Amino acid sequence: MKHTVFVLVENKPGVLARIAGLFSARGFNIDSLAVGETNDPTVSRMTIIVDAKDEKILEQIKKQLHKLIDVITVGDLTTKEFFERELILLKIDTSGINRQKLDEMLDKFAGKVLSYDQQVAIVEITGSKGEINELLGLLTEMGIKELVRTGRIAIAK
């Protein structure tokens, strides 16, 4: 089962390596990991989507994270009400595409065309997991040449 965990860490070199090393060494699965500074520049925040097969594994993940010296707080958003978003940049093949249709599709999902020419378009989409999956499905039919995702971030209500 997927869980959304956030971790507040000291903004110091090597902390990301520690977290990654912990997951790898203990065999925990990371679906995605997003990290950035918070409004306090000495603190960074990570949003990790973990795939834990049961409660026991999830407990261990949270406790092991907390045990790391540079980790300040660990939170599990899965059981709370939270907002989550992800941002994706895509390169799609424009030959054979109806520009208007693309604009309509993106409009529905608050996406943007960043650049457009005869061969290739760069598109930006943001949204919740459901919205992203739906839009990605539609865009895949059009032909995605390259795709880069940030991984999901989340904040409690």
Add this chain to the structure above:
Amino acid sequence: MKKKGSEILVESLLKEGVEVIFGYPGGSVLPLFDSLYDAKLDFVLVRHEQAAAHAADGYARATGKVGVCVATSGPGATNLVTGLATAHMDSVPMVAITGQVKTFLIGNDAFQEADITGITRPITKHNYLVKNISELACTIKEAFHIASTGRPGPVVIDVPVDIQMQEAEFDYPECINMRSYKPTLSGHPGQIKKAVKLISQSSRPIIYAGGGVIISDANNELQELAKKINTPVTTTLMGLGGFPEDHGLSLGMLGMHGTAYANHAVMDSDLIIAIGARFDDRVTGKIDEFAPHAKIIHIDIDPTAISKNVKVDIPIVGDVKDVLTKLNKIVKAPDTEKWLKQIKQWQERHPLTYKDTGTKIKPQYVVQQINKVTKGDAIICTEVGQNQMWAAQYYTYTKPRSFISSGGLGTMGYGFPAALGAKIGKPEKIVFDIAGDGSIQMNIQELATAVANKIHVKIAILNNGYLGMVRQWQELFYKKRYSHTNMTSPDFVKLAESYGACGIRIEKKEDVKKAIEQAIGIDNVVIMDFVVEEEENVFPMVPAGQAINRMIGGMA
């Protein structure tokens, strides 16, 4: 007043109360060693950095203080890795200072450069690379704090050589407050009350005590609890000495090579009070068959140890001494009379035993004689394998910090340098290293260290010409196909003498006790080369993957 980085380092160590460090010099620590030249610190020069780490470890286990070791960059630092991993697995407070290439050369594949912070990340409690001299003193203060508090562990401080040479104002921080590190020391009173209730309702309780009791200095509180609730106590390998083995309630060690009666008691119990132990696989055997009728109370300072392997009914996170003190004030005794009678029956039917027939010396006999001659009062360090298990079984441990052994990692070559560290920490004690012929060769070069620094430990080699424990498994599970376990050794007596130590070879049973007495009386490092029965096995044994009451062997 401005001081050089290396001086700040040394002064900080003195401020932390460090009295001795173990290490080996090199290019990236030249400035540090220059500052050490006339420092008010004892320095023990080893002959391999691995031994420096093990010696710091043995010192820490024997004294309870933080052990300190020093090595240069590159190969010097990487030679510490096994020692750090050993300390990490057994929760030993240690600070390792490594030199590093100049800050602007880091990441450039410079001479004797190694990414030691990257390499040791998974095997240390924490590590630091000091990139700015203004952070040096604070880093050292933090390192000692982290190493010695909560669940202790090794901390590495990597100091580039140019930082050692720079100058800065030296201001040692008075106290420390880390927002990201606040171990829970005080046990939750609500949980403790729940534990009291469960204890009073049980009829077949057992206390399972581990290394945490010794780290927490809680052996008196443990004794008080056992007496108050009239409950038998079994210890892990790491917990030996945490509860006196000559006490009526002592069941000795449990687990893979524990006593049969301890294993039966655990499997039949209705309540396990786990104190400072982690339900390791050597203890639980087949996990889904472990203690099927028992509820579990788990007292530990590390929340990750609780409910990691077995389901715990009442977790109590906190320092063992703190929790037991609170528990002892309100605990009520259950009626254990019938239970204790049953346990006594098991003890009478399945004592620890071995066949002492034949002309060859039995290794168990050697350990028994060491116990007799030292009156159970020595510090016993061990290597790993059969020697380690027999030392655990046949010596009667009554005091904490008297059994020093690599339990978690199982590092061969640990015992001899650890014994050196222990002897430095406790010079008034007789210190033994009980070894196998395989293990002792792994850090044999430390004979030079021992003789040069007059660290007069006594080494008892149980010499059977084999990598004993592996041979045992090959005998029991691989149809005696002794693949590369038969090994030659040097003449240990001549070897000892070549280093300026003493060597005694013992081949007859009637010479064993005399040799031990003689060795203790000699004011030098002594190697006793006991030529023992070659294919002797450690029993009882719980084969891997079996429940712990399915033991094999051990009937006289």
